[in-house]
Amino acid sequence: MLNFLLRRLAAGVVTLFVALFIMYILVDAAIDPLADLVESTAPNKEQLIAQRTAELNLDTNVVIRFFWWIGDVVTGDLGEAWRSGQDVSGLLTRAIGSTLELVAAATVLSLLVGVTVGIVSALRQYSAFDYVIIFLSFLLYSLPSFWVAVLLKQWGAIGFNDFLRDPVIGWGVVVALSLVVGLLWSLAVGGSARRRVQVFAIAAAANVALFAYIQLTGWWDRPQIGPVLLALLGAGTAFAVAGVFAGLHNRRALYTGLTVVVLGVVLYFPMQVVFDSIDESHLLIAGLALLTVGVGYLVGRLFGGPDWRTSARTGAAVALVMGTLIFIDQVMQVWGPYFQALSGRPIPTFGDRTPNLGGNYWVQVLDSYTHLVLPTATLVLIAFASYTRYSRSSMLEVLNQDYIRTARAKGLPERLVVVRHGFRNALIPLATIVPIDVITLLGGAVITENVFARPGMGQLFVRSLMDAEQAPVMAYLIVVATLAIIANIVADIVYAAIDPRIRLDA
Structure with a gap:
């Protein structure tokens, strides 16, 4: 492993240097910091051009x-953004922070939903559920992101804010x-006609009960989870x-979760x-989240048994969900003053x-989350389509392998074969x-980011390129190129962790 990392890091450094050299020359050729002065009608235009040329060292060879x-x-x-005089490190830190918030939320949600739905679709191949998912996947994949973003602005923000004036369904x-x-649940679960009817009835009744709870308790005005709903959601999880x-x-794994x-x-x-x-x-x-997962793992370990690792993983997963629900409940508790502050x-x-x-702190967290709702939904809808297709095709290929037929x-139970x-x-x-x-x-x-005016990395790159500021553009390219190299190394490591046939030091 160490030899692999050293080789890849050395190759990555060389690749990064060459890429930055090429990009520096291309960016220098693409932008013209003197364009506004060349078109100027100022009487001292030549003096201003000479002054900026000296300031930006434009008379020096690009290499x-x-x-x-x-x-x-x-x-x-x-470096420094010469138009605004701002330090590039500060601009980059602010942009990375905004983009990381968006990327983390969108990636986690799209992976969880997309992979889960894709695998279920593969298990229900050529069923009505499979055809519905295929249709939705191709539909979402073909939609331009700016159009989805504009629709979400109209219906997810303006429409929902209007609904909150009199929140009655x-x-x-x-x-x-x-x-x-x-109907969707019955199609997803499948099975005999009797089982489908049972699932349909339970899912529909549960949905009616959920909306009745929301309507009758005034949940839209005072949204919260509370201990009762926490217990129900936790037990279901x-x-x-x-x-x-x-x-x-x-039973050990089930009792661990409960x-x-x-x-x-x-x-x-x-x-x-x-x-x-x-x-x-x-x-x-973050420390509390790690502690929560650790406690859940420990509970599973204490239940023991020959397969204690399964119980421990179950406990850790349930603990993570419970901790997340408690955190969300705490954020919801400041909804009232936040709602009033935003009229x-x-x-x-x-x-x-x-x-x-x-x-x-909690008001600031809620404010950050509400700003994430629309751009995250846009990215999730687009990414959901691709992840669903990838996971479905991959699962179908795996299910046709000899070792699956052997299992x-x-x-072996079908659940064990699939999972x-x-x-x-x-x-893989x-x-x-x-x-x-x-x-x-x-x-x-x-x-x-442009549609929702989020000051992230994409906005920084476009704005700097339009303003002919080479230092912020190159700082952006350093981050992207470095992360691309790291991503390839991480992909190889994850690939080897999933597939034991692969040896990194081979």
């Missing part, structure tokens, strides 16, 4: 300027939505995680005190922060695609 620039970069100096709409949800990854017959749910509900109340004392500390939240229109259509908002012939033998191998193609996609997004979702 020499590149080595001056790369020398400054090695010492940690990324007609019972006819509730019943219609519940029937659609029940425990059964789902244990059922998929261990099987409900594995024990973690009980601990989460018990700790819900003292955690309110802990959260109230938090003041702008993302690191503390009853809490879903914004531009930017990544509300200027001069004020408030405590079934040995009498332990099929799912892991179906992830995604291990190559996902890191590259993440780096592409880190480079800036240029169109999405």
Whole structure:
């Protein structure tokens, strides 16, 4: 492993240097810092041109300027944006922070939803559910992102903000939505006609109950999860995680998940005190998240048994969900003052922060999340289509392999065949695609950031290029090129971790 990393890092450094050299020359040829002065009618135009030429060293050979620039970069100096006089390091830090928020949310959601739906679609090949997913995937994949973003602005922000003035959903709409949800669940689960009817009835009834709870409790005005809903959602998660990854017959794994749910509900109340004392500390939240996962893993380990690792993984997964729900509940508790501060229109259509908002840490977190809703939804809808297609085709290929037929012939349960033998191998193609996609997004979702006016990496690159500022453009390219090299190395490592036939030091 160490030899592999050293070889790849050495090759990466050489590749980075050559790429930056080529890009520096191309950017220098593409921009003209003197364009505005050349077209100027000022009487001292020649003096201004000479002054800017000397200031930006434009009379020096471009190759020499590149080595001056790369020398400054090695010492940690990324230069200055000459028009605004701002330090490039500060501009880059601000842009990376905004883009990371967007990329993290969009990547996690699109992977979870896309891979899950794609695998279910593969397992229900040529069924009505499969055809529906294929249609939606191709439809979303063909839609331009700017058009999706504009529609979300209209209906996801303006329409929803108008709805919040009088948040009442007609019972006819509730019943219609519940029937659609029940139908989708019955198609996804499949099985005999009796089983489909049962799933349809349960899903539709659960959806009606959920909307009834929202309507009758005034949830739109005071959104929260609370201990009761936390217990119900946690129990459902425990059964789902244990059922998929261990099987409900594995009582140790199921009891581990339910024990973690009980601990989460018990700790819900003292955690309110802990959260109230938090003041702008993302690191503390991250530490609490790691502690939560560790506790869940420990609970599974304490239940023991010959397959304790399955119980431990189940406990860790359920603990992560419980911790996330408690965190979301805490953020929801400041909805009232935030709603009032934004004059009853809490879903914004531009930017990544509300200027001069004020408030405590949780208000700032809620403000950040509401600004993420629309651009994240745009990226998720587009990425969902591609991840669904990748995971479906990969799973279908895996299910036709000899070792899958052998596992079934040995009498293994279908759940075990799919989860332990099929799912892991179906992830191998995604291990190559996902890191590259993440780096592409880190480079800036240029169109999405432009529509929603998010000051991210894409906006920084476009604005700097239009202003003929070479230093910010090259700083952007350093980040993107470095991350692209790292992404390829990570993809190889993940590939080897998933597929034991691959040896990095071979």
